[in-house]
Amino acid sequence: MRIKHNVFDWVALGLSAAACLVSGIMLLLRWNEIPDKVATHFEFNGEPNGMESKSMLLIILAVSAGLILLFQIVMHFPGWWNFPIEITDRNRYTVYRLGKYMMDTMMITFSVAFSAMLILMTYEKNMPSWFTFAFLGALLLGSIIWFVIITVKGKADA
Secondary structure, three states, rough: EEEOOOHHHHHHHHHHHHHHHHHHHHHHHHHOOOOEEEEEEOOOOEEEHHHEHHHHHHHHHHHHHHHHHHHHHOOHHHHHHHOOOOOOOOOOHHHHHHHHHHHHHHHHHHHHHHHHHHHHHHHHOOOOOOOOHHHHHHHHHHHHHHHHHHOOOOOOOO
16 A cells, blocks of 8 residues: 655655755865864763764765665555554554654654764764753654654544
8 A cells, every 4th residue: 555645744855855965065065174083973971982084974974865765665665564553454544644654753853863963073063962862852752742643633644
């Protein structure tokens, strides 16, 4: 069963692609100013504890773009997804639509987080100590809150 893109799907794709594009442009504009070694791993408090070649920033950008592509591909095959309920003809569209909303939310969260990390690394900044909490909170709570809102409204097509 194919679940057509709605406005939220297009907005999610646009926001994700824009975050990736902006961080890529910033990386290219600053490439010559970036030192040969950059912090690529951070402790929980935001202090760097791992250094890599600046080419690692290109890999992070590629992973971000690759995740967007992977999310888009996987969203076209809802039969592959794992749901904790039995899929029937009666609930199939609603369950698949809710699953697609959840993946859209995750795609935005990952794209924005990767872009923020890339920009901070490009400007040689430490990760803020709240960054991990914000990322995990957005990933977990963002998906859950969106799911609860849609479920309470009873509208999978919202």
